[in-house]
Amino acid sequence: xxxxxxxxxxxxxxxxxxxxxxxxxxxxxxAIIGPNGAGKxxxxxxxxxxxxxxxxxxxxxxxxxxxxxxxxxxxRGVARTFQTTALFDHASVxxxxxxxxRLRTRxxxxxxxxxxxxxxxxxxxxxxxxxxxxDFVGLSHIGNRLAADVxxxxxxxxxxALALTTEPELLLADEPAGGVNPDETNGLAALxxxxxxxxxxxxxxxxxMRMVMELADxxxxxxxxxxxxxxxxxxxxSHQRVIxxxxxxxxxxxx
Amino acid sequence: xxxxxxITALAIGLALVFPFIAPNDYYLSVMxxxxxxxxAALGLNLTAGYTGQLNLAHGGFVAIxxxxxxxxxxxxxxxxxxxFALSGVVAAGLGFFVGLLSLRLKGHYFAIFTLCVxxxxxxxxxxxxxxxxGVVGVIGIPAPPGLGPIRFDTSIGxxxxxxxxxxxxxxxxxxxxxxxxxxxxVAIRNSEDLAEALGIDLMRNKILAFVISTFYAGVSGALYxxxxxxxxxxxxxxxxxxxxxxxxxxxxxxTLTGPVVGTIIVAWLTQYLQFLQDYRMVVFxxxxxxxLILFPRxxxxxxxxxxxxxxxxxxxxxxxxxxxxxxxxxx
Ligand SMILES: Nc1ncnc2c1ncn2[C@@H]1O[C@H](COP(=O)(O)OP(=O)(O)O)[C@@H](O)[C@H]1O
Ligand SMILES: [Mg+2]
Numbered sequence: 001x002x003x004x005x006x007x008x009x010x011x012x013x014x015x016x017x018x019x020x021x022x023x024x025x026x027x028x029x030x031a032i033i034g035p036n037g038a039g040k041x042x043x044x045x046x047x048x049x050x051x052x053x054x055x056x057x058x059x060x061x062x063x064x065x066x067x068x069x070x071x072x073x074x075x076r077g078v079a080r081t082f083q084t085t086a087l088f089d090h091a092s093v094x095x096x097x098x099x100x101x102r103l104r105t106r107x108x109x110x111x112x113x114x115x116x117x118x119x120x121x122x123x124x125x126x127x128x129x130x131x132x133x134x135d136f137v138g139l140s141h142i143g144n145r146l147a148a149d150v151x152x153x154x155x156x157x158x159x160x161a162l163a164l165t166t167e168p169e170l171l172l173a174d175e176p177a178g179g180v181n182p183d184e185t186n187g188l189a190a191l192x193x194x195x196x197x198x199x200x201x202x203x204x205x206x207x208x209m210r211m212v213m214e215l216a217d218x219x220x221x222x223x224x225x226x227x228x229x230x231x232x233x234x235x236x237x238s239h240q241r242v243i244x245x246x247x248x249x250x251x252x253x254x255x
Numbered sequence: 256x257x258x259x260x261x262i263t264a265l266a267i268g269l270a271l272v273f274p275f276i277a278p279n280d281y282y283l284s285v286m287x288x289x290x291x292x293x294x295a296a297l298g299l300n301l302t303a304g305y306t307g308q309l310n311l312a313h314g315g316f317v318a319i320x321x322x323x324x325x326x327x328x329x330x331x332x333x334x335x336x337x338x339f340a341l342s343g344v345v346a347a348g349l350g351f352f353v354g355l356l357s358l359r360l361k362g363h364y365f366a367i368f369t370l371c372v373x374x375x376x377x378x379x380x381x382x383x384x385x386x387x388x389g390v391v392g393v394i395g396i397p398a399p400p401g402l403g404p405i406r407f408d409t410s411i412g413x414x415x416x417x418x419x420x421x422x423x424x425x426x427x428x429x430x431x432x433x434x435x436x437x438x439x440x441v442a443i444r445n446s447e448d449l450a451e452a453l454g455i456d457l458m459r460n461k462i463l464a465f466v467i468s469t470f471y472a473g474v475s476g477a478l479y480x481x482x483x484x485x486x487x488x489x490x491x492x493x494x495x496x497x498x499x500x501x502x503x504x505x506x507x508x509x510t511l512t513g514p515v516v517g518t519i520i521v522a523w524l525t526q527y528l529q530f531l532q533d534y535r536m537v538v539f540x541x542x543x544x545x546x547l548i549l550f551p552r553x554x555x556x557x558x559x560x561x562x563x564x565x566x567x568x569x570x571x572x573x574x575x576x577x578x579x580x581x582x583x584x585x586x
Contacts, residue, residue, distance in 0.1 A: 146560075
């Protein structure tokens with residue numbers, strides 16, 4: 001699904017991402033772990049086109065997309081959720097989601113001016129997509145609530161719903177379970193499984209190791225911008241460099 | 256919804272009968288100028304309010320529309336309505352190039368850049384004597400000629416002319432902001448990073464908003480030229496942009512009618528505080544701040560937020576639907 005080759009990103013003297021080679025299989029869940037500042041979010045920013053790599057290549061389904069603008073990458077089927085989701089707080093949850101399907105519509109200014117049939121049809125389609133996505137994440141009962149009034153867990157789910165309205169093939173989720181309680185973490189893990197079951201490929205950044213170990217088919221470990229290990233959760237658990245660099249002594253002791 | 260319809264009908268009805276209940280022509284002229292400014296504020300609101308790009312050159316684009324009419328009619332003998340039709344196009348065409356140059360800049364940088372553009376427009380009008388008549392200004396602009404039996408050289412005719420354009424401007428603006436196009440603008444204001452990740456072409460949409468916005472500015476300027484019939488470089492001044500902006504903030508940035516409501520309130524308040532002369536701002540400033548403490552999202556914005564909350568409250572809560580569904584997923 002996604003292949004990166006020799007990917008580098010330097011911010012001035014800081015090499016946030018160094019020589020990363022990795023491939024991500026279609027329909028699988030890959031987790032990226034690593035300490036704070038390891039370059040995980042930067043890696044997502046590179047894949048999503050929010051920033052340009054210093055060097056290296058990014059291929060989606062074998063097609064070159066290095067250096068492509070973020071909105072064009074989104075159109076090619078890459079969606080993402082952010083560490084913090086910037087919802088428009090003074091609009092309803094549903095209103096926040098309707099624009100998500102915009103990238104699959106074509107109406108412009110002239111359609112709005114004359115009130116074209118195409119615009120009306122596309123607006124219905126966007127609303128339908130939003131309702132469908134909200135239902136999928138289990139929040140159809142809060143569609144009319146103001147985004148300001150939703151809980152942290154609901155906010156995380158809305159972020160997924162928003163990503164789903166773009167009809168992605170590849171979904172990048174940045175700490176999707178950050179700041180929610182253990183029960184809610186389980187609920188979000190279940191939601192991610194449900195998303196992958198529809199054929200979406202998922203890459204997630206996550207700190208909650210229990211969740212990662214249960215959820216991921218494959219794990220990539222970053223440290224100081226470098227990939228120091230990758231493999232199945234089993235491999236990673238026993239990987240000495242990972243234990244040293246990231247999991248720490250107490251983790252090794254715990255297992 | 257029907258409440259909104261009733262308010263709309265009442266407001267339009269009031270505006271239509273105003274000439275017959277106004278004590279004298281002075282009131283009529285104050286109100287006509289309010290409408291002209293409100294049209295410009297509508298445009299400013301599309302970029303600053305809906306799209307989140309604070310364009311401080313807006314007054315400059317109003318001036319460009321006004322000077323297009325003034326210079327074409329006075330110096331080149333162009334028929335008024337042809338010059339009028341060109342005013343919006345000229346302003347929007349220039350808006351396109353300024354937008355192309357400036358809209359890559361984010362946040363404050365964009366605001367500062369447009370502040371400079373505004374100053375350049377003022378300077379050009381002041382110094383380019385041979386084209387603009389410089390500080391002398393443009394005198395003797397014709398009143399808008401009548402169309403068929405309708406005449407615009409009377410104060411009542413002028414009043415209805417500018418009112419018609421304001422209503423048309425509101426109608427078109429409503430179509431834009433209520434559509435997917437408007438939702439796209441709001442997504443950009445909300446978060447450029449998120450909007451881009453949702454596949455929204457930032458530059459294309461920002462330029463679209465900017466061009467529409469400067470078109471409104473241009474038409475507003477053209478109406479101003481036909482109404483006041485005299486132009487000086489001061490109309491391009493940045494302080495006029497700030498007047499439009501503070502009125503829009505008071506009424507509610509990012510709401511359809513906020514700029515109009517704000518412009519009307521500010522104009523009448525200014526009239527009532529006339530007796531204070533130069534001390535007017537001493538009263539006016541604190542009043543504006545007080546209003547924003549009471550209505551942080553402006554008058555219309557706060558009312559809309561209140562209505563949206565009520566609607567959400569009225570929603571029957573599906574009891575525990577989501578947690579249960581979540582729990583069964585885990586099992
Ligand atoms: N836009 C940027 N400009 C400069 N430095 C950045 C930028 N983004 C991230 N960094 C730096 O790159 C490093 C990796 O950051 P990040 O990818 O956010 O880490 P992680 O998500 O793994 O916690 C950090 O040292 C961070 O300060
Ligand atoms: Mg991060």
